[in-house]
Amino acid sequence: MEVYLDNNATTMVDPKVFEEMKPFFIEKYGNPNSLHRFGAGTHPKMLEALNYLYEGINAADEDDIVITANATESINSVIKGIWVDKILNGDKKHIITSEVEHPAVTAACKFLESQGVAVTYLPVNEQGVLEASAVKEYIKEDTALVSIMWANNETGKIFPIKEIGQICKAAGVPFHTDATQAIGKVKVDVQDTNVDYLTFSAHKFHGPKGVGGTYIRKGYTLTPLLHGGEQMGGLRAGTVDVASMVGMGLAMKLATSPIALAHEEGHIKRLRDKLENAILEIPETIVIGGKENRTPNTTLISIRGVEGESMLWDLNQNGVGASTGSACASEDLEANPVMNAFGSDSELAHTGVRLSLSRFNTEEQIDYAINVIKNAVERLRGLSSSYAYAPESHKSAL
Missing domain, CATH: 3.90.1150.10 (Aspartate Aminotransferase, domain 1)
Structure with missing residues (x-):
C-alpha cells in the first residue's frame, strides 16, 4: 500500500480541478490579452476563477488579487515591494517577522538586511505560537511591514492573525500574512482580520503547481517584482497561465466551502x-x-x-x-x-x-x-x- x-x-490535484483545466491546453489556448476570439474565449473561465479566489478569502470587490507563479513569488513581491515603496523611497527602515516563517519570508528578509534594513525576528512561545503582544512591543515609528504566517507549515500551529491585524491597523503599519498553509484547512477571511497583504499557493489546496496569488487590500500598492507587459493591471507582468489560474480558482472553491x-x-x-x-x-x-x-x-x-x-x-x-x-x-x-x-x-x-x-x-x-x-x-x-x-x-x- x-x-x-x-x-x-504539496497535494494531489483534485480530479475535478484537472478536468476543469484540460480544455485550456488544446481547445482554448489563446493568449488572454489578444483581441481575437481565441484570446477572448478564455475570459469567462478566468473571471469565474478570479471570483472563486475573492470568495474563498472574502476579499472585497475593490481589492486586488494578483495571479503569480507561486507563494514564493507572492511573498517576495510583498516584502521587496514594501522595501522599494516605503524604505528606498520613504523614511521607513524596519520590518517585523517571526523566527519560524517559511524560508521564502526569511530569505527575503535576510536579503533586505544585506541592504541595510533592520529586521526583528520575534520568537515563539512554548506552544510554538507568536504572541500578538510581542508584535505590539516591537512596532516602531519606522516599521514598514509586519509579516507573520497564518499557520506554521511544520507544526500546523495557528497564529493570532486577527489580533496582530488589529495592532498593525492601530499603528498604521501594513500587515502581510503568508496563508499558504491555512487556506483549505481553516477559514481565512481578510476582512475579519485586517490583513493588508495575503499570499497563497494553489498546490497546497489540491490545485496545480506553478500558480499562486497575492491579495492586496484597497488603498495599498506595491511596486511590481516583474516589469514588462500590462497583465494583472500592471501589477505582475507576463502572460497568465490560464489553465493554472482556472484550476486554482476551482481548487479554492472546493477547499474553502463550508x-x-x-x-x-x-x-x-x-x-x-x-x-x-x-x-x-x-x-x-x-x-x-x-x-x-x-x-x-x-x-x-x-x-x-x-x-x-x-x-x-x-x-x-x-x-x-x-x-x-x-x-x-x-x-x-x-x-x-x-x-x-x-x-x-x-x-x-x-x-x-x-x-x-x-x-x-x-x-x-x-x-x-x-x-x-x-x-x-x-x-x-x-x-x-x-x-x-x-x-x-x-x-x-x-
Whole structure:
C-alpha cells in the first residue's frame, strides 16, 4: 500500500480541478490579452476563477488579487515591494517577522538586511505560537511591514492573525500574512482580520503547481517584482497561465466551502488524531508544540533515539511519504530551525517527523501507516548505539 502523508509539501490535484483545466491546453489556448476570439474565449473561465479566489478569502470587490507563479513569488513581491515603496523611497527602515516563517519570508528578509534594513525576528512561545503582544512591543515609528504566517507549515500551529491585524491597523503599519498553509484547512477571511497583504499557493489546496496569488487590500500598492507587459493591471507582468489560474480558482472553491472546512475539522482531524495518538503510545515520543490550536491535518512528532532522515527512509521503503519539516528545505541536513526555535536540545532537534493529511487519505491508509511507523521505530532504536529507554532521564524533553 502507498500512503501519502506529506500534504503540507504539496497535494494531489483534485480530479475535478484537472478536468476543469484540460480544455485550456488544446481547445482554448489563446493568449488572454489578444483581441481575437481565441484570446477572448478564455475570459469567462478566468473571471469565474478570479471570483472563486475573492470568495474563498472574502476579499472585497475593490481589492486586488494578483495571479503569480507561486507563494514564493507572492511573498517576495510583498516584502521587496514594501522595501522599494516605503524604505528606498520613504523614511521607513524596519520590518517585523517571526523566527519560524517559511524560508521564502526569511530569505527575503535576510536579503533586505544585506541592504541595510533592520529586521526583528520575534520568537515563539512554548506552544510554538507568536504572541500578538510581542508584535505590539516591537512596532516602531519606522516599521514598514509586519509579516507573520497564518499557520506554521511544520507544526500546523495557528497564529493570532486577527489580533496582530488589529495592532498593525492601530499603528498604521501594513500587515502581510503568508496563508499558504491555512487556506483549505481553516477559514481565512481578510476582512475579519485586517490583513493588508495575503499570499497563497494553489498546490497546497489540491490545485496545480506553478500558480499562486497575492491579495492586496484597497488603498495599498506595491511596486511590481516583474516589469514588462500590462497583465494583472500592471501589477505582475507576463502572460497568465490560464489553465493554472482556472484550476486554482476551482481548487479554492472546493477547499474553502463550508462543507470542505467542516470535513477538515471533523473527519481529517479525527484521522490525524488517531495517527498521532497511536504514535504517542511509543515511549519517549512527543508532539512538538502540543495538540492545541493547530490546523486539523498536521502533526510534528519527535521520536527520541530516531533520526528524522532515517525514519523517512524506512517509511519510504514501506510506501509511506512523510517529511522532516519544510519541503523547501528538505536538502538541508542542519537541525530543524523550528525545533531550535522551540528550544529543543541538540538531539531532539534532528528527530522531528511531520505527518500531514488531506481529504484523500482513508482510514485504511492511516491504519497501515501506524503499523509501518511503529515497526520502523522499533527497528531504528534497535540499531542505535546511543539510545536506551530511560524515562526518568528525559522527562523535560521540551
